[in-house]
Amino acid sequence: MRILAPFLLVVALALLAWASTAFLHLNLLFGVIIPYAAFALFVVGFAIRVMRWGASAVPFRITTTCGQQKSLPWVRQAKLDNPSSYAGVVGRMLLEVLFFRSLFRNSKAEKRGEKLGYGSAKWLWLGALAFHWSMLIIVVRHFRLFLDPVPEFIGVIEGADSVLQIGIPLLYITDVVIVGALTFLFLRRVVLPRIRFVSLSIDYFPLFLLLGIALTGIVLRYGVRVDVTGVKEVAMGLVSFSPVAPEGIEPLLFVHLFLVCALIVYFPWSKLMHAPGVFFSPTRNLANNSRMVRHVNPWNYDVKVHTYAEYEQDFGEKMRKVGLPLDSE
Structure with a gap:
């Protein structure tokens, strides 16, 4: 049930959007009202989470370190693993955000006979990196629908993404990669007994939701004829706060849009908030300069x-x- 319940929930959301637009013609609801409401809930939820993190006191330095701290002049410091300056913190943060460095260095522990052994866990790092970068590129590509004129860099990204020149319309590499990465992350939770044991419904739900968004988007591009001009008119109306009632548009587009709305509403209250949360983590955003600067606990009181x-x-x-x-x- 931990796997089946979130899967059925995503299927139910998709069927709700399809039936409501294909038979009840509630295009205005699913094309204008729900997207605006979802975006408003996302902004409010995101702001609440960020303000809570920002208001949390950090009484002392709790940086995680994997290298030598700055000490004597003749002892070589690990400036990225154990930064003592804010320039080093920025470098460590960039490696973490762009390349998931801590996940790359992660290792798996397993019992080998009577001993505990450690091995590489690079497949998880590769799958996570493939998913996040593909997701970023896909989101940037979709800016074409919301901007007029379309910036030149978006065309460059689209050209690089379709460089293999496969099929008509051209196949985007990221469309294949994101489905493969999400499938790998799902199978990892199902196949590995230890990961399956600790996985909950809230771990499977975003995977199914993202897969639903990716698959409906792929079908819209390669399998169903969509009025791209009408879609852009609807998108431009949303961002300019001059919404138009979408008519004559494929119902599958509303399924795709509704699943995206469900994702952004769910985002601020889920584990997906690790994306902005990494910037508020004191284990990542603080320099380890305790030997050079005396840090006074702001919670101290006279005893x-x-x-x-x-x-x-x-x-x-x-x-x-x-x-x-x-x-x-």
């Missing part, structure tokens, strides 16, 4: 102390009776 002299004054007679030495004597 009433009881000195030893005061202790002797209070209990000196009793200490003398049992033969304990007194500093005052």
Whole structure:
């Protein structure tokens, strides 16, 4: 049920959008009202999560390190693994955000006979990198629908994405890669017993939702005739706050759009918020300069102390009776 329930939920969302537009003709609802509501909920939810993180106190440096800290001049420092300057922090953050460096260095532990062994876990890193970069490129490509005139760099990205020149319309490499990456991430959770044991429905739901978005988008591009001019007119109307009632558009487009709306509503309250969350992580965004700068805990408050002299004054007679030495004597 942990796998079947989220799958059926995504199927139900897709069928709801298809039936509502194909038979009930609720194009205005699914083409204008729901996208605006979803975007508003996304902005509010995103802002709430970010403000909560920003208001969280960080009383001391809790940087994670994988190398030598800055110390004596003749000891070589690991400037990216253990940065002591903010330039080093920026470098470490860029490697983390763009190339998932910590995931690349991750290793798997498994029992080998009577001993615990460690091995490479590079397939997870490769699958995650393929998915995230493909997702970024696909999102950038979709800007073509919301911008007029279309910036030149989007054309360059589209040309590079379809460089293999396969089929008509041209096959985008990222369309294949993102489906393959999502399938790998799903199978990893199902096939590996340890990962399957700790996986919950909330881990499978975004995978099925993203697969649904990717597959409906692929069908719209390669399998169904879509009025691209009408789609762009609807998209431009949304971003210019002059929405037009979409008519004569393939119902599958509303399924695709509705699944995207479901994703952005779900995003701020899910594990997907790790995307902006990495920038608020004190284990990543703080320099390890504790040897050079004294960091005072902002939560510290004055504590009433009881000195030893005061202790002797209070209990000196009793200490003398049992033969304990007194500093005052």
